Amino acid sequence: MLIGEVARRSGVSARMLRHYDSLGLARPTGRTDAGYREYSSEDIRRIFHIESLRSLGLSLSEVRRALDDPGFKPSDLVDDLVRQTRERIASETELLTRLRRIGAAEPAAWEDVLQIVALLHALESKSAGKRQRAALSSVPVPVEALVEAALSETDPNVAGALRWALAQSGEDGLALLAEGLGSPVAQVRKRAVQSIAEISTGEATALLRDVLASPDLVVRRCAALALGTRGVADAVPTLIDMIVEETNDVDAADALSALASDPALEDRIATGLVDRLARGTLDSPARRRLAQALADIPGTTASDALADLSRDDDRAVALTATYILKLRNAR
Structure with a gap:
């Protein structure tokens, strides 16, 4: 032929x-x-x-x-081809992600494109200072890039800057942060809820309410602290648990105090604290922390509970309650 x-x-x-x-x-x-x-x-x-x-x-x-x-040996070559193909796919995927993020920023000129590219590179820098400056830049960083950086950042200062930047973007990053809540990595879940807690919108609050049912204790507690400052009563049981377990107990007590500023909630919070005190399984330090939490809860329910505690068999608890009652009566 x-x-x-x-x-x-x-x-x-x-x-x-x-x-x-x-x-x-x-x-x-x-x-x-x-x-x-x-x-x-x-x-x-x-x-x-x-x-x-x-x-x-x-x-x-x-x-x-x-x-x-x-x-x-064909197997050797096939293995090498698999490795090369994976590397090529990873490289192309990275490029596609970068292009999509630049496109989402809707640059008006090539100068805008170059600024965004520079910021994206800075967010991936090994220098914490460069990452922080990128997060605080006056040039808007694509939200997807901010979320990815926030969920992976280990430096506390940079993480704070990234959460601030996400809060400025409003609800744009919430869907991606919600995906982070389902991560198999505990630290990613924690960073996701911390970022959501910085966003003061109704959608963020609704998402935090859902997190209260999370099996992840750390995530649940972080959501409860944020919800307490937003006046969401659903956070009360978790906040009381935090006081009992001495986990961010001061912050939890402050959140309960903020909630109790609503007259409709003061009895509910006081009753919740009293109910936990009534359980005979708590040790003395836990009961003393609960008594201290009652100090900032207004109303007769809290006062009556403190009066009962002033006669408690545990001397440390009784002295704490007595001191708090004196302060309340002096107001």
Whole structure:
């Protein structure tokens, strides 16, 4: 079969067939009566083998080795191709993500594009200072990039700057932060709820309410502290638990005090504290912390509970309650 017919039937251009011939990769081995070189069935089979291997991403030198080296191990080459393909996909995915983020920022000019690219590079810098400056930049950083950085940041100062930047963007990053709440990595879940807590919108508050049902204790407590300052009564049980367990107990007591500024909630909070005190399983320090939390809860329910505690069998608890009562009466 002559080169033109081979090209027509195989789909390989005559130019490429001549290139294979010049490289000695696939040469026509026959001759016609007129002296023209002719491809045999075996030659054509080799051409199809070459094209098959090229479709896997092999270079022509790798194809030659695969076809001509009797000691060649296909598994080694396939493993290498898998590695190269993964690296290429990762690189292309990174590029696609960067382009999408630049596009989301809607740059008006190439100068805007260059500024955004510089900020994205800065967010990925090994320097905490550069990452922090990027977060605080006057040039808006794409929200998706901010969320990704906030969920992975380990430096507390940079993390604070990133949360601030996210709060300035309003609710734009909430959907991505909500995905972070479902991460299998505990630290990512914690960073996600901390970032949501900085966003003072109704949607953020609703999301924090949902977090109160999370099995992750750290995430649940962080949400409760934020909700307490927003006047959400659903946070009360978790805040009381935090006082009992001496986990951010001062902050939890402050949050309960803020909630109790609403007259409709003061009895509910006082009753919750009293109910926990009534359980006989608490140790003395826990009962003393609960008594201290009652100090900033207005109303007769809290006062009556403190009066009862002033006669408590535990001297430390009784003295704490007595002192608090004196302060309340002096007001």
